Each structure stands twice: as C-alpha cells, then as structure tokens.
Amino acid sequence: MVEPLQGLTNRAIIYSAPGESLETAVVSLPVQQPAEGEVLVKLYYSGVCHTDVSFCMNALPGLQVPTPKGQIGGHEGVGTVIAHGPGVTSPPIGSHVGIKYVADACLTCDNCIEGAEASCLNLKISGYLTPGTFQQYCIATARYVTPIPDNLDLAAAAPLMCGGVTVYTALRKAGLRPGDWVAIFGAGGGLGHLGIQYAKAMGGRVIALDVGSKKDFCFSQAADEFIDVTQFDVDEDVAAKIKLLSNGGVRTSLQCTSSSKAYTQAFSSLCFRGTLVCIGVPQNPLSFAPNLSAMVGQELRIISAKTGNRVDVKECLSLAARGFIKCHYQIRKMNELTNVFKDMQAGLIEGRVILDLEGV
Structure with a gap:
C-alpha cells in the first residue's frame, strides 16, 4: 500500500453503473505516493475517446471481465511529473508527459518484442481496471509515460495519446505513399479529423466521408474531397463515387467508425492492392x-x-510539434462527462472533446 500525500485532494470521475448507463460522477480521493518505478503526474487535460464509452458500457469486445463500478476512466491524459517513486530519476520532476491507452507493458513478451505493446500479454489499460486519466493526479509507470515536446500545446497533445497515434500508426502500417488516395470514413470525428491531417502530412490525398453537416469541417482539415454518406442508399454507389473521385479506387480505406455498412463501402472502394484498415469495431463484429x-x-x-507503441507516439507527436497537426477540440468540465458521452453516441461532436481537469 502507498501512503496518501498530505494536503492534496484528487478529484476524479468514476463510472457510476458500468454496463447499465453512461452516468458518471465526480468524487474526491486521497492523492497517492508513487511506489518503486512509478511517478505521480498532475494531469491538466484528458481527451475523451469512444473507447471510454465502450468501457463505461461494457461494450468493447474481448474484455475479460466487466468494467467495475467506481472505475476511473480515461486514457488520453497530459500533465506534469510532480513526484518520483523510489529508484526513479526519469522523466524529471517538472517535465510534461502523456499517459496513453496502454498504462504499462512488460516489454519482454513475444508481442512486446515485436513492437505490439498494445497487445502485451501482461497489458495494463488506462481506464479499465487500472485508474485512468479522468482525474487530477495519476500514478503512472515511469518507463511508460510519454515525453511531450516543449512547444506542443498540452490540451492539443491530449488526444494524440490515443486518437492521434492510432490513425498515424494505421496509415503507416497501410504503407501510405506520397500521392496515394485515402478514404476516411467518419472523417469529421475525433479520430477522423486527425486521420485527414496525418494522411496529408504523409503526402496522401484524402476523400473524407461523413454526414453532410461535417462537410465544411472536413475541408477545413485539408480534405481534398468530401462525400455525404447520407445521400446514398446503396453501398455500391458510395464505392462508385469514391472510385470516380480517386480515378479507380483508393490505396487505403481508413475505417474510423463502427458502422458495418461503412466497412462494406470501405472495402469496395479499394484499388488494386489496396488496404482496408480496421479501427472502429462494429457492435456485431461478424456483420462484415x-x-x-x-x-x-x-x-x-x-x-x-489498435493503437501504437512508444516509437509510434513519439513520431506522431513530432509531426504535431512541427506544426503539421492541429487537433480541433472543445474544452468541457469534469462534471459534463456524462453529457459528452451522450453527445458522442449521437454523433454530435466535431473533432475531440477535452476535459479540463482543473475545474469541476
């Protein structure tokens, strides 16, 4: 057991009834002293991801046990190291760091050795069984926090801990080359708008697909073309439109939604030796x-x-620090998380929501 730090109170957001509702609550907890190999991070911001909704509703396929009542969610946190546990010297106190979806990985199993740290056989996940980033003070494994470049806005860096590194890794794994066409499904959302920017930064040309109300937003993110998916009744018509715009099909279809219909459209839009990259998981995984x-x-x-490893997130942050990536976000308070979840479920949010952890 670790002893609480004197004089500090940690306000945290917990899931009130996981699997039953999207209800959350702000509670006060003691601040814990980091143990050996750990750091204490004062968090300022946390992005809100669709995976957080899935953890709250026990809707993510493959979970071994349900999310427990009272779980502190979140996995896109940024802040400052304020205390070291025994034996820790790095990252230095006062440095800015990020906490990712992967809270810790063993780095020695076969999966980790291959660079697949998000599939570590001894994985700890932020916001699921391990306390996440919807709190003001978070204990983290020192070797696994991510240094944040000094010139990168902290709020804008938060969504890159998951959303940014996920789309960057997806495009890199797909083998995106300069001049390649990329179709991004769900392009106006938190993942999708970052996908547009990373694809452009890597030399790609982007067809953004989403509802018509997000057209201007997608173009503001530098999309080359836009398709309003609500204007088509037949999947083949969407694919035909993509092929028309891309002169025969796209090299990469980036699936940032959980729509089974969109998966069919994405697959049918590929050119010769094209790649469908699966990110969003349909409610019925067998529906595609x-x-x-x-x-x-x-x-x-x-x-x-799934997400990226430590090298991937370093590269993804480097592009942002050099000005290629500008996360579009809105700031919300901690006590608004339930409504944020509901808005996300309804598809009402452009870009990303970031929680300001200094205000309730």
Whole structure:
C-alpha cells in the first residue's frame, strides 16, 4: 500500500453503473505516493475517446471481465511529473508527459518484442481496471509515460495519446505513399479529423466521408474531397463515387467508425492492392463479410490498428510539434462527462472533446 500525500485532494470521475448507463460522477480521493518505478503526474487535460464509452458500457469486445463500478476512466491524459517513486530519476520532476491507452507493458513478451505493446500479454489499460486519466493526479509507470515536446500545446497533445497515434500508426502500417488516395470514413470525428491531417502530412490525398453537416469541417482539415454518406442508399454507389473521385479506387480505406455498412463501402472502394484498415469495431463484429473473390483477384489487404507503441507516439507527436497537426477540440468540465458521452453516441461532436481537469 502507498501512503496518501498530505494536503492534496484528487478529484476524479468514476463510472457510476458500468454496463447499465453512461452516468458518471465526480468524487474526491486521497492523492497517492508513487511506489518503486512509478511517478505521480498532475494531469491538466484528458481527451475523451469512444473507447471510454465502450468501457463505461461494457461494450468493447474481448474484455475479460466487466468494467467495475467506481472505475476511473480515461486514457488520453497530459500533465506534469510532480513526484518520483523510489529508484526513479526519469522523466524529471517538472517535465510534461502523456499517459496513453496502454498504462504499462512488460516489454519482454513475444508481442512486446515485436513492437505490439498494445497487445502485451501482461497489458495494463488506462481506464479499465487500472485508474485512468479522468482525474487530477495519476500514478503512472515511469518507463511508460510519454515525453511531450516543449512547444506542443498540452490540451492539443491530449488526444494524440490515443486518437492521434492510432490513425498515424494505421496509415503507416497501410504503407501510405506520397500521392496515394485515402478514404476516411467518419472523417469529421475525433479520430477522423486527425486521420485527414496525418494522411496529408504523409503526402496522401484524402476523400473524407461523413454526414453532410461535417462537410465544411472536413475541408477545413485539408480534405481534398468530401462525400455525404447520407445521400446514398446503396453501398455500391458510395464505392462508385469514391472510385470516380480517386480515378479507380483508393490505396487505403481508413475505417474510423463502427458502422458495418461503412466497412462494406470501405472495402469496395479499394484499388488494386489496396488496404482496408480496421479501427472502429462494429457492435456485431461478424456483420462484415468481405468479398473473398475480389480480395484474391485484386490482391487486397485487411489489417487493423489498435493503437501504437512508444516509437509510434513519439513520431506522431513530432509531426504535431512541427506544426503539421492541429487537433480541433472543445474544452468541457469534469462534471459534463456524462453529457459528452451522450453527445458522442449521437454523433454530435466535431473533432475531440477535452476535459479540463482543473475545474469541476
């Protein structure tokens, strides 16, 4: 057990009834002293991700146990190191760091050795069983926090801890080359708008797909083309429009939504040796069945991206620090998280929501 730090109170957001409702509550907790190998981080901001909604509703496939009542959620936190546990010297006190989806990985199992730290056999996940970033003070593994470049706005850095590194890793794994066309489904959302920017920074040309109300927003993120998916009744018509705009199909389809219909559209929009990258998980994971004849005949690929490793997040932050990535966000207070979740479920949010952890 670790002893609480004297004179400090930690306000944290907990899930009130996981699996039953989106209700959250702000509670006061003691601030804990970091143990060996740990640091204490004073968090200023935390991004809000659709995965947080899934943890709150026990809706993420593959979870071994339900999210417990009273769990502190969140996995896109940024702040300052304010205390070291025994034996810790780095990162130095006063430095800015980020806390990611992966709270800790062993770095020695076969998956970690291959760079797949998000699939570590001894994985700890922020906001699921491990206290997450919806709190003002967070204990973190010293070797696993991410240094934040000094010239990067802290609030804007928060969503890059998951959303940014996920789309960056997805595009890198897809083998995006300068001049390639990329179709981004759900382009007006937290993942999608970052996907537009990372694709452009990597030399790609982007077709953004979303509801019509997000057209101007997607163009403001430097999308080359936009398709209002609500204007098409047949999946093949969406794919045909993409192929028309891209002169035969896109090299990469980035699936940032959980829509089974969008998965079918994304797969059908690929050119020869194109790649469908799966990020969003449909509620029914078996609802998408690819055309295997087309897959073999056109030598298509289907890959996935859960999130990135420590190298990926370093590279993704470097692009942001150099001015290529500008996260579009709105600041909300801690006691607004329940409503934020509801707005996310309704598809009402452009870009990302960031919680200001210094104000309730």
